[in-house]
Amino acid sequence: MAEVERVRVSPNVSLPMPVVLIGTRLGGRANFMPAGWCCRANLAPPMLCCGINRTHATPGAIRETGTFSVNIPSAGQMEATDYCGLVSGADVDKSTVFEVVYGELGTAPMVADCPVAMECRVVEVVSLPSHDLAIGEIVAAYADPAVLRDDRIEMDAVDPLLLTMPDNTYRSLGRELGRAWSVGRRRAEER
């Protein structure tokens, strides 16, 4: 690779990702699984997408109800969040791990004690070889008033969990480095 030395590595590269809890209605009760493959997909209307292995119980529940929730746990919920990833909703009732609340969709259980929760209506499920990529419209979002400043969510107050792999480590959000759409402005003006 020219003057810079680069070596080929496994294409199974992980990005450092926020951890979310995906809520579904499974077998008549609320179920939650942590996921690290979730990002926004569309601006207007707001949509997000989640890549979920079909070996989990969640993809079937999403297809069945056409709804799901995405909840952002805080670092203080790390242990309960991790637990939800160690047992399957197919075997274990996870409906009592958190306080559960339903919103307007009725079939997308949310974690009431997460600082941020979104209920989503399925727009499309893209069936990839091992994973379902569930694209959902965020029809409503809820937050703990304590994480709001001027009605907007302040991520420092949310104190989310990030996950890095392959070291499989939960991390906090780090320090501020600079302003986006700003620190590159001088270079743009010097052109």
Added chain:
Amino acid sequence: MAEVERVRVSPNVSLPMPVVLIGTRLGGRANFMPAGWCCRANLAPPMLCCGINRTHATPGAIRETGTFSVNIPSAGQMEATDYCGLVSGADVDKSTVFEVVYGELGTAPMVADCPVAMECRVVEVVSLPSHDLAIGEIVAAYADPAVLRDDRIEMDAVDPLLLTMPDNTYRSLGRELGRAWSVGRRRAEER
């Protein structure tokens, strides 16, 4: 919301996301745009997806070449990365901002000086109302040997940029909080 107080907020919720540079071949030269809506989508074969507003030049280039790259800049590349988000490849030649290298796909320019770079072949582009959700198979990945430990990418060494919104702030990866698939084990065993 039961005993926990929650208020309704705008559904346009942002997750704290890693910043990547999406590389495309545009008008015969390399072009790069920073993006915060990118996550893994499939495990085997490895795929990722990127939500990109169609007002940008990048979605057209992805559709035209059927390829793109995803590069993970380090915090030291914050200013150059931000610059790429302030000017459009439709107006400005961004091919000299970084050292450019091509891999086996030939049409997916990568940032040679990013610690991690992936070249992707388009699997599907999902056309959402404002954004294209480009799903790509990672056909090859490259890394700076300095960020590898036992041939695996160490995210602390990559020192990636995270973006939080709406405060539009770049951040570093924070401190270690616990081990994933581990800290919830006691609760799983106590069931």
